Amino acid sequence: MTRYLITSALPYINGVKHLGNLAGSLLPADIHARFRRQTGADTLFICATDEHGTPAELAAAEVGVDVATYCARQHEVQADIYRWLNLSFDYFGRSSSARSHALTQHFFARLDEHGFIEERTLWQIFSVADDRFLPDRYVIGTCPHCGSVRARGDQCEDCTRPLDPQDLLSPRSAISGATGLELRPTRHLFLRQSALEGELREWLSSRSGWPPLVRSIARKWLDEGIRDRCITRDLSWGVPVPKPGFEKKVFYVWFDAPIAYIAASQDWADVDPARRDWQSWWFEASDVRYLQFLGKDNVPFHAVSFPCTLLGSREPWKTVDVIKGVNWLTYEGGKFSTSAGRGIFLDQALNLMPADRWRWWLTAHAPESADTDFSFARFAADVDHDLADTFGNFVQRVLSFIVSRCDGIVPDGGAPGPEEARLTEEIARLTTELRAQHEALALRKTADAARAIWKAANLYLVSRAPWTLIKSDPAEAALVLRTAVNLIGIGARAAWPIIPDAADKALAAIGEREVIPTFPSADDLTRIPPERLIDHPGLLFEKLGPQWAETQHARFAGKEGESFAGRDDSSLNGAPCPRALS
Numbered sequence: 001m002t003r004y005l006i007t008s009a010l011p012y013i014n015g016v017k018h019l020g021n022l023a024g025s026l027l028p029a030d031i032h033a034r035f036r037r038q039t040g041a042d043t044l045f046i047c048a049t050d051e052h053g054t055p056a057e058l059a060a061a062e063v064g065v066d067v068a069t070y071c072a073r074q075h076e077v078q079a080d081i082y083r084w085l086n087l088s089f090d091y092f093g094r095s096s097s098a099r100s101h102a103l104t105q106h107f108f109a110r111l112d113e114h115g116f117i118e119e120r121t122l123w124q125i126f127s128v129a130d131d132r133f134l135p136d137r138y139v140i141g142t143c144p145h146c147g148s149v150r151a152r153g154d155q156c157e158d159c160t161r162p163l164d165p166q167d168l169l170s171p172r173s174a175i176s177g178a179t180g181l182e183l184r185p186t187r188h189l190f191l192r193q194s195a196l197e198g199e200l201r202e203w204l205s206s207r208s209g210w211p212p213l214v215r216s217i218a219r220k221w222l223d224e225g226i227r228d229r230c231i232t233r234d235l236s237w238g239v240p241v242p243k244p245g246f247e248k249k250v251f252y253v254w255f256d257a258p259i260a261y262i263a264a265s266q267d268w269a270d271v272d273p274a275r276r277d278w279q280s281w282w283f284e285a286s287d288v289r290y291l292q293f294l295g296k297d298n299v300p301f302h303a304v305s306f307p308c309t310l311l312g313s314r315e316p317w318k319t320v321d322v323i324k325g326v327n328w329l330t331y332e333g334g335k336f337s338t339s340a341g342r343g344i345f346l347d348q349a350l351n352l353m354p355a356d357r358w359r360w361w362l363t364a365h366a367p368e369s370a371d372t373d374f375s376f377a378r379f380a381a382d383v384d385h386d387l388a389d390t391f392g393n394f395v396q397r398v399l400s401f402i403v404s405r406c407d408g409i410v411p412d413g414g415a416p417g418p419e420e421a422r423l424t425e426e427i428a429r430l431t432t433e434l435r436a437q438h439e440a441l442a443l444r445k446t447a448d449a450a451r452a453i454w455k456a457a458n459l460y461l462v463s464r465a466p467w468t469l470i471k472s473d474p475a476e477a478a479l480v481l482r483t484a485v486n487l488i489g490i491g492a493r494a495a496w497p498i499i500p501d502a503a504d505k506a507l508a509a510i511g512e513r514e515v516i517p518t519f520p521s522a523d524d525l526t527r528i529p530p531e532r533l534i535d536h537p538g539l540l541f542e543k544l545g546p547q548w549a550e551t552q553h554a555r556f557a558g559k560e561g562e563s564f565a566g567r568d569d570s571s572l573n574g575a576p577c578p579r580a581l582s
Ligand SMILES: [Zn+2]
Pocket: 143, 144, 145, 146, 147, 148, 151, 156, 157, 158, 159, 160, 161
């Protein structure tokens, strides 16, 4: 039987993430992991914080703590938020763990042994006062385009134009402010990706089921000519390079970050080594199907760079079977922006309301074929319609009626007729559709299929009108109510991967408490027997309404321009290699 290995893109350590990070990788991965567990498949869901690199060092310096302490704290902050969001990681690790360091050095040694590592000389900015080479981001100065005085050597914060350090006017060190900067030659290590191009193409063409977006990004990278990648940096925070002459350098964060998927699985196994075998998931793991979930900016590193590391090691490591990548979530018509304080961060989202509504909206409107724009007005209208009026209302109507008219006992009597036969066919069709959409990793269509089940349940209830039948034909009314209770079970099982809190509450109310509710089928229409005592879960979803949306819109617009200390949605994804400046 196939086992499922699922990883979400690693959130960068530097501060609380925003809704876009949740929509792009964390949530889709969680939904798929929950679905696989529902179907009884052996599933391992791994994530970790990506902790190395310049932004972590700079952020730690800004708050005045050492970078290890900073990362430890930030990891806990993120882990708490993900627990609140009901992200069901089997393990949420750290790329700075001892396992991660050892495994990164292992991969480097194997790649070096097989001739895929090459030393090259680059010209880089050296700060005499700091006695060190400066990564691009550590050189600050005045932007030659817009005159901003807070431009960095890789990009201007204000006009967002990409820059080279030598473009800056009045350049100085971000560490000390020193202006004594000069170009000096320095040795770096390159991963010879070009030597692996043929193998990589072959590997890529052996993969199937990738969304067109992901496949085209991967092909573009290969067709534009795969470049050798510099995998060393002049930093102290990171995985040390185990090679003489490189004592002051560490590996580039993008070399070690994906290795943390494997290292976090080792850390997971270390918790209970007698029962957990990380190697069976990653090494000679032919019965494992490996799925990665990530935003489109991460595709090149997962479709090209990480496979190069794994293939070039000449060891039988598991490579990814399917990469699910998505477009961007935008905010009220523009970009999420940390520096401009624009957008909703996950701690703010959870302060507004618990996880389910966020999870539902970001699934039902996932940025799959194009970017999706979040607005409070659309959000409130959509979740009110789907969760309060459709799913919540059905649960509410059926259970209040049984509690008030049948003493909370699922009534006995009646026999299924043609309407129930039609309903059975409909539920069989819809649950098959739901499963197919999960398997296709189609987020919006998965939400559509769940919603279709809730709608079918509402239609059945309205057409059979047990509140009228109970006067004329109590046995028939009993049959309809019993079927409706079972429809709650089916609707909640269908909803569980997306809105686990509400689904668990609804299932508990009808006496179906399960840690992992099984995937629904038409057989579940007769699952709950007569005479079972049920309860009322209370209102599952109160309506938000347009007024709420207007209030939030105004409130968040007023926050724009505020500084969000410790929050940084910038990532190293686009960070270029140190360039030859000569
Ligand atoms: Zn500028």
